[in-house]
Amino acid sequence: MTDEMTARLGESYRPVIEDNTQLLKTSIETGVRVTGDRELLMQMLVNLMENAIRHCSSGTLISLSLSQGDKAALLTIADNGCGVPSEELPKILRPFYRLEQGRSSVGSGLGLALVDAIARLHGICLDLSDNGPGLKISLAFSNKPNAVLQPQPRYSSDTISVLSARTTSGLRIRKLLQSVAGYLSV
Ligand SMILES: Nc1ncnc2c1ncn2[C@@H]1O[C@H](COP(=O)(O)OP(=O)(O)OP(=O)(O)O)[C@@H](O)[C@H]1O
Ligand SMILES: [Mg+2]
16 A cells, blocks of 8 residues: 555545535655555555544544654544543444444444454554544554465455445444454464
8 A cells, every 4th residue: 555545545535524514634755655455454544534524523624644654654544523532442443332422323333343453464553542632543554464464365356345335234244354353363
């Protein structure tokens, strides 16, 4: 995945964000590349962008940034929305866990569980923190993907599109999570 793909993702979401009367700020360093399954990495970013859009109110500023640190490329998606209480932060990675405050919105509580599984698969250090106010999610790419990633088969593009479909049933997503978990444990 490259800086260009990250920038393209931001620009694809800009109209959606603006239609939702939210703002997008991007800060993407050129020349940054990370290794991994392109479709899974994009799916991870899509899930995080969708969350910022869906779980934050009108007027929220959503920031997408990519930079190269000494040891790792760092990608962050942050917002200044209502945020997540600190004691709930680790829980929102659990499958089907949704905060009381967001239950009225569409969703099954699986987006972040998938983000977590994809991050583990790639050896990405995933950090959730308070953005004072809002939620900040940082992904530190070591550029040494988990060794198990290499010999495993790629997901077919059909499988990936299932992930992004809003109409996806919980059952199909659950099967997919199981396959990601199996993929990790091999
Ligand atoms: N940017 C955010 N701001 C505030 N709360 C958030 C944010 N992102 C996630 N959350 C909280 O974490 C919960 C879990 O997120 P997750 O992406 O796993 O599920 P979802 O968005 O509810 O549904 P799905 O992603 O399966 O459509 C959300 O329901 C919401 O309560
Ligand atoms: Mg979600």
